[in-house]
Amino acid sequence: MADRDGIQEGKNFYLDQKSDNKSFHVKGMEHCDWGMKHRLSRIFNPESGRTVMLAFDHGYIMGATSGLERLDIAVPPLAEHADVLMATRGALRSCISPTFDKAVALRVSGGSTVLQDDMSLEYFMVNMQESLRMDAACIAIQTYIGSKNEAQTLRNLNEAVNQGNQYGIPVLGVVGVGKEMERTSKFFLTAVRTVAEMGAHIVKTYYCDDFEKIVAACPVPIVVAGGKKIPEKDALELAYNAISKGAAGVDMGRNVFQAEDPVAMIQAIRKVVHEGKTGEEAYKFYMETKKS
Numbered sequence: 001m002a003d004r005d006g007i008q009e010g011k012n013f014y015l016d017q018k019s020d021n022k023s024f025h026v027k028g029m030e031h032c033d034w035g036m037k038h039r040l041s042r043i044f045n046p047e048s049g050r051t052v053m054l055a056f057d058h059g060y061i062m063g064a065t066s067g068l069e070r071l072d073i074a075v076p077p078l079a080e081h082a083d084v085l086m087a088t089r090g091a092l093r094s095c096i097s098p099t100f101d102k103a104v105a106l107r108v109s110g111g112s113t114v115l116q117d118d119m120s121l122e123y124f125m126v127n128m129q130e131s132l133r134m135d136a137a138c139i140a141i142q143t144y145i146g147s148k149n150e151a152q153t154l155r156n157l158n159e160a161v162n163q164g165n166q167y168g169i170p171v172l173g174v175v176g177v178g179k180e181m182e183r184t185s186k187f188f189l190t191a192v193r194t195v196a197e198m199g200a201h202i203v204k205t206y207y208c209d210d211f212e213k214i215v216a217a218c219p220v221p222i223v224v225a226g227g228k229k230i231p232e233k234d235a236l237e238l239a240y241n242a243i244s245k246g247a248a249g250v251d252m253g254r255n256v257f258q259a260e261d262p263v264a265m266i267q268a269i270r271k272v273v274h275e276g277k278t279g280e281e282a283y284k285f286y287m288e289t290k291k292s
């Protein structure tokens, strides 16, 4: 049985050895079925192996947050520059035309809002029939590892994976951080690996120190959330650091839709993710492109 005491921390992550995908471009997914791979290929570009997800699911916790007050005005100009739209069913149905062909990462967990002190209690809310009806390329489930609701959120994740595997829908397991939870590389190493071993096909987490070790120890692709709004230059550096240390993409929200010029910002992020530009190069592009 695993013990809490006397844990020997991981030391050898073989950072000099890349994980080698031979027959499919998405890490750890070589043995999946056709439908699952077809959906994963809509998420991760087969050429670059990467993805730019636009997260605008914040309303399910935060309400009408800055930048997303009017979904119908804020989202459509950004959507064409994203590979994947990460949102709730309510947001998608209301502001994205079904004629618009982009992969959907459908937020299917929920249960707490910012009006609660502790937002870690979530349930698997949206059933699989509804996810299929929404043509989801993957479904997103929040976890709060280390919180008092850890077990509930891991149960949600496992149930989503059970059903996702049945229908060929990948599960994006989100590593949530509560206000009292640590944001150390030790925490992320545990949380990311737990989410992956529970069967998530993609893990979304935050960037942190020793990020390359977290990528190495995660058997499936990692996409990086942006977190709270920071200066555009710093957000592009964050994206570059994450990609250069092995992330398979970014899933950013506030650092896009709260940017001074959101459209220029998501275009600059694409430069980092799909074109191999540095943070500095992408920021130069942002400054040249943004409307004054």
Ligand code: R5P
Binding pocket: 055, 056, 057, 058, 086, 142, 174, 225, 226, 227, 228, 251, 252, 253, 254, 255
């Ligand atoms: C996370 O729980 C939210 O659902 C967002 O999707 C996520 O935090 C990414 O957005 P941001 O880049 O604003 O952190």
